[in-house]
Amino acid sequence: MSLLSGQDLQALGLTLRLAGVVTALLLLLGMPLAWWLAHTPSRWRRPVAAVVALPLVLPPTVLGFYLLMLWGPGGLVGRTLAALGLSALPFTFQGLVVASMLYSLPFVVQPLHNAFESIGDRPLEVASCLGAGPLDRFFTVALPLAWPGVVTSAVLGFAHTVGEFGVVLMIGGNIPGQTRVLSMRIYDHVQAGEYHQANVLSLCLLVISFAALLAMSLLRPRRYARD
Amino acid sequence: MTEPAHGLDAKLALRRGALVLDVDMALPARGITALFGPSGAGKSTCLRAIAGLERDSAGRVSFGHEVWQDSAHRVFVPPHKRRLGYVFQEPSLFPHQSVVDNLDYGFRRAGRPAHLDREGMIDRFGLRALLDRRVGTLSGGERQRVSMVRALLSDPALLLFDEPLSALDASARADLLGCLERLHGALRAPMIYVSHNIDEVARLADHIVLLDGGHVVAQGSLQDTLTRVDLPPALGEALGSVIEGTVSAVDTHDQLVELAFPGGTLSLPHHDEKPGQSMRCRIAARDVVLARERQASTSALNQVACRVVGMADAGASSQCLVQLDASGTALLARITRRSWHALALAPGDEVWAQVKAVALGA
DSSP states (O other), X not given: OOSSOHHHHHHHHHHHHHHHHXXXXXXXXXXXXXXXXXXXXXXXXXXXXXXXXHHHHSOHHHHHHHHHHHHSTTSHXXXXXXXXXXXXXXXXXXXXXXXXXXXXXXXXXXXXXHHXXXXXXXXXXXXXXXXXXXXXXXXXXXXXXXXXXXXXXXHHHHHHHHTOOHHHHHHTTTOTXXXXXXXXXXXXXXXXXXXXXXXXXXXXXXXXXXXXXXXXXXXXXXXXXXX | OOOOSSOEEEEEEEEETTEEEEEEEEEOSSSEEEEEOOTTSSHHHHHHHHHXXXXXXXXXXXXXXXXXXXXXXXXXXXXXXXXXXXXXXXXXXXXTSBHHHHHHHHHHHTTOOXXXXXXXXXXXXXXXXXXXXXXXGSOHHHHHHHHHHHHHTTOOSEEEEESTTTTSOHHHHHHHHHHHHHHHHHOOSOEEEEESOHHHHHHHOSEEEEEETTEEEEEEEHHHHHTOSOSOGGGGGGOEEEEEEEEEEEETTTTEEEEEETTEEEEEEOSSOOTTOEEEEEEEGGGEEEESSOOSSOSOOEEEEEEEEEEEEOTTSSEEEEEEEETTEEEEEEEEXXXXXXXXXXXXXXXXXXXXXXXXOO
């Protein structure tokens, strides 16, 4: 018997693909959101920050349950998608991506938010006085200075998505190659009394998590000296 | 390049905590204008508002023929379109870039203008050996030099310097002051220089705007403004005459130079001045002693013949300010009211002013 069965490998591949897609999309969406949170004078800043942080404290099953309600045939999103002729989200990979993004949102947005905030206004003011427009400032000053935060965001988002279970259980189901991720597979093995296989997959998760954290500390440059 | 018909006109109002800034100033299109006043007078805030870094300021700012801000018509040109050269109190270099990348940040965005002598400027400010260094390895003085050249290389139409020397130690300060002084003559763009150090101002500036409590108290040429007698007490230490003259003789034995100016000559400590070079010195109002006759036995080196123009009483104070005219050069003396009466001085009287002149420059 090989160390990992075909189904286990499939679950591993699916998990990595899910985490990769979710992390990439979250960085893309999280950056403007974190920037807005760090710079807006709007009174909506705190409520929005609280909503973003909600998945930190909300049980994943609760999040999954509400998504199931919302996305199901009777839910608002479900009906809208059906009316538009689009496929339903529950029990699909796409659904899992969207759910995971919500679930991992604070892990990506908060480090970015902190990083943008800690840069302060001065470097951006300097850049603008040197003739750099808003996008130019973002890419040549803010992003390089916030780089440690970006790395932290990516790693935390990735690792957190790899390990999710409750949300998948609620809205993903357990469809091989579609929604059967590593944590589901481990659960199945334990249920079936296959402790050896569960152990091997659990070790995989452990190694991934460790590698992610190691990568984080290696990719983070040392802090820049300030004036 | 055509000379703008007028320089900066700024009429701005802004609230920042306890400070209520409400200024109206017109600055010439050439030379260095000092924004001078005590701490908390609103100098930096005013400079930031001129640059467009204070979005919630209200009013009107125009530079040359361009309108930068007109709150009444919802006009607000963002800082990156104002062609500014801003130097902050802290050097604020980009820590993720090398020295040369910092220098070129604005230079590249200005399109590497051919009329800017990039290499010459790097040499003049002594940055040649630092180009490849990381910013974190530079000393405070080196950082501020990089920051200044970075601003100059962005091809600015207006230079805004916010106390660039105040965070530096004495030797770095003297060093940079020398750089700025040499820069003065070569400047194409006008500069606003914020400072609370009157010696710095007297050495560099051509014009001055006096700020106190968020308001413009006086503005005009350096000499005319600093010899006014109607300024608030907070600015009293700054009062005095700034005299520009030519070095007429150097006495290497006594280590003195003679400075010839329209009102006479002054002896000043010799540093490295050469005969014929122009030189500034400052005579603070508190460093002038008045006498009816020329004193024969006194340690004061410098005695200048003057005519009393007027006297301003500083209210409840024991002191008063006497305006003097030394053959066309205005001097100011702060003496006690008792002395004024004891000498029975009156406008039109001839007096001798014993002055302690401080050479500006080193």
